[in-house]
């Protein structure tokens with residue numbers, strides 16, 4: 137498919153009114169090309185979560201446009217947004233969000249099952265194999281380490297071949313070794329499997345796994361860092377007073 141996997145065009149979002157109004161996003165325009173791993177960074181309160189929630193159709197914008205592939209999200213009904221999130225967007229959260237009573241395989245396939253979609257067996261094997269989860273599929277989350285649980289969550293996000301995967305601090309609950317494994321996998325899913333991943337992170341080392349860093353400050357894009365290194369990101373964040 138042509139064009140970016142997702143994007144924002146001149147998006148603004150204000151929380152509250154009058155004296156207490158906060159401009160969380162202030163005329164943000166940004167494209168996420170297919171097959172790219174992007175980090176969204178910035179000081180606390182800079183608008184990262186708001187931007188990701190608007191991009192993923194979890195929150196609405198006050199002005200501007202959001203698109204996933206060629207679909208314009210502005211103007212979609214709640215039911216249409218729910219379907220779009222289910223079918224075309226993958227999520228990875230800091231807290232894994234796996235169902236404790238289901239084993240890894242059932243967790244990975246749950247979204248497809250609820251959508252009445254059949255998994256593509258070859259793609260399922262590719263995702264599970266890339267994540268090294270073949271021998272963990274019958275384990276429940278409580279029988280897996282944090283890193284293994286997050287790899288299950290990554291597999292769940294990717295198994296439906298979404299247009300884009302949004303990862304919100306995916307390494308925030310992991311030790312550095314497990315975090316590195318998850319980041320390595322997200323990068324592999326982009327480079328070798330052609331997926332598009334957008335990750336919100338505070339961690340300059342996590343950002344160094346990506347192809348492109350975007351720094352927000354006060355709801356605006358403050359800097360773009362192609363092929364970010366941890367030092368370059370740290371320097372830019374320090375410059376913002378983060």
Ligand SMILES: Nc1ncnc2c1ncn2[C@@H]1O[C@H](COP(=O)(O)OP(=O)(O)OP(=O)(O)O)[C@@H](O)[C@H]1O
Pocket residue numbers: 151152158159160178179180181182183184185186187
């Ligand atoms: N539901 C809400 N109601 C009111 N204000 C909000 C709401 N959500 C976010 N904000 C405000 O909007 C601004 C941007 O918040 P946002 O959560 O997007 O920042 P962030 O960069 O993700 O921060 P953090 O790194 O701390 O998670 C902040 O000033 C925040 O207080």
